[in-house]
Amino acid sequence: MQEVNPVANNALVLAALPPISVDFETHYASDYSVKELGNRAYCHDPRFNAWAVSTYDGVTPWAGRPKDCDWQNLHGREWVSHHREFDKAVLERLQRDGVIPKHIAPAVWHCSAAACAFLQLPRDLEGACSAVLGEAPDKSFRKALKGRHDNDLFSSLDAEETAYVTQDAVLCWRLWQAVGSRWPERERLLFELTASMGSHGLCVDWQSLDAERQRLSDLCGSLQRDIPWTPSLSLKEFKRHCGFAQVTPPASTAADDASFRAWCRKHDGTAIARYARNMNRIRTVNRLVKVLEAMQQRRKPDNRMAYELKYYGATPGRWSGSGGLNVQNMNRSEIEGLDLRKLIIAPENKLLAVADFSQIEARVLLWLAGDGATLEILAAHPEMDMYEVHARATMGYKAPEPLKDYCETTKSNLRQLAKARVLGLGFRCGAERFIEVARIMAGLEIDIHDARKIVREYRDSNPKIVKLWETLENTCAAHEGKDYYLPFPCASLGDSPRHLIYRDVALDDRGGLTAVVCGERVDLHGGILAENWTQGTARDLLADAWIRCVESGYAPVLSVHDELVFEVDATDAQGHLTQIKRLMESAPAWAKGLPVKADVKLMTRYGK
C-alpha cells in the first residue's frame, strides 16, 4: 500500500533535524481551481503554474520560485504542509516537469490540517491558527497577488510581500509544533490509507459514462426549453408565473416536501404544475450531469478515476466527500434511466467485493447504552434483522415465526413501525420530526397524535437509551466553563486516544447547553451527544476493519461510512469474499459484547 521510501533508512540521522514546512503557491482563477478539479486534475492541467514555494525550518523563512529552492537541503527530512495532498500533487507535477529533481523526497510528510481535524479544531489555516496560536494569518496581500504567475515576481517583491509569501509556511510550522504530537500513529495511518486509496481511484465504464452524460445533458436542455422563464430554476420567476396563473405558490418546491406534493396534486393537469415538476426533474438530471462531468475530469492515464476523501471530514471522525466530486453520495438506485453506481466497474479479471456493516449505528447505540437484553437477542439470532430484534425486545412481539412473515400474512405494519423507531427515535427525535422520518424511511403515514404516542412508547420501552441521553447531557453540563473530552471506547485500551471534544461548555440564559465544536459554538443536548458518540464509535469499527483488511492484503478502493469496496481476483473471488467478511466481523478487543455483522457480495459493477 505505502510507497517504500528509500530515504527512510536515513530517518534516524535526519530525525534530529527539525521538520520543515513546505507551502506552494499556485495560479488559480474562477474557472480553474482545486475546488472544481480536485488536487490531481488541477495539477495536471495545462494552466498549472506554481509561482512560489516557501519553507520554514523554525529559524529561517525562505520564499522564491520553485526552481530556485535548495531542494537537496530539504531532501530526506521531515516535511509538513497544511493540506499535504495538495502540496504533494504540486511537487509531483514539478518533478515531472523537471523543475524539481526527481529524487527529492521527504522521509515523512505530515499534514497539519489533518492533525487539526483530528483534534476537532478548525481545519483551515486561518481558523486553526486563531484557535491554537491565538493569531490569524494576514490575508490582506492575497487579493493583490491573485492571478500572478509571473516568473520575475520575486525580483519585484518588497519586504512586506515576501513576509506574506512566507507567513503560511511559518504558521504551518508553528501549528505542527503545537498539534503534531497529539495526532496518534493509528490515525496517521488512516490518513495515509485515505490518500493512497483516492489516488489509486476507481475503474469506470467511460464509454457508458459519456453516452449517459450526453443523453442526460440533452434531456436537461429539453426540460429547460419547456419552462417559459430563465433561469429555469429561478424560484422568483416560478412564483411570478404562479401569480400569472392566479395560483398560490407552494411553500417549498422540494420534490420530497409534503406540502409541495399536496400542491402538485391540487393543481394536477395545469401548466404551472407541470413546470414545477419539471423543475424537480431538472435539478435531479442536472446534478447527474455535473457528477458525470466531474468524473470525466478525474480520468487518469491508467483509465482509473482519481477521487478524494477528506480524512476526519466530520466532527465524530467520519470521512467526507471532497475535491469537487463526492463519491459518498452517489445515487443508490436508477434515476432518469441511469444507475450511477453501475458506472463503477471491476477491472479485467477482477470482481468488486462490497462489504458493509449491517445496521451498525443501531447496534452501537444499544452497546453504548448497555442494553444487554437486546444485544443478547441480536447475538443469539444472526438470522434476524435489527427491526425484528427491536420488535421482540421492546414492542412485545413474541411469535416464533420471522416478523417479516408475520407481517405479510396478517398485513401488519409492525415491522415498518419497528424500522421507523430504530431509524428515527434513538437520538431523541420528537413527534413532529418523527412523522417525516417514518414517511421517508419506512413509508408510514402517521398523524401527530399517533406520533406522540409512539415517541412516548419508545422512550418507555427503551429506558437504557433514555438513560444514556441523560447521563451524557448531565456529564457534559457538569463541565460548564471547561472543555468536555468524551472518550471513544477504542481509546479504552490506551494505545490510541480518541475523543469527542466539546470546548468551553456553557449554559445559556434558558438553561440550554452549548459548546465550541470545530471552532463554532453549537447547541447541544443528550440526543446529539448520543448520536455523535454512536457515529464516531461506528467510524472506529470501520477504521479498525479497514486496517485489518489492509494488513491481510486487502486494500479497499472505496470506503463509504459503513462500507468497504475491494477489487479481488475473479479466480477464487468467493474465497476472498469470505475472508473479507471474516475480517470485518472480527470486532476489535475494545468492542467486547458488540455483535458486528457484515453483508458481503461480489459484483462486476458497483451498486446497492
Added chain:
DNA sequence: GTGTAGGGCGCG
C-alpha cells in the same frame, strides 16, 4: 468580479 446564504438533492 468574489463571497455567502438559502433552497434543494444526494448519501450513511
Added chain:
DNA sequence: AAAGCGCGCCCTACAC
C-alpha cells in the same frame, strides 16, 4: 419539556 445528526455540491440571489 423539547430538540435527528453527520456530510458535499449545484443553483440562484444578493451584498460588497
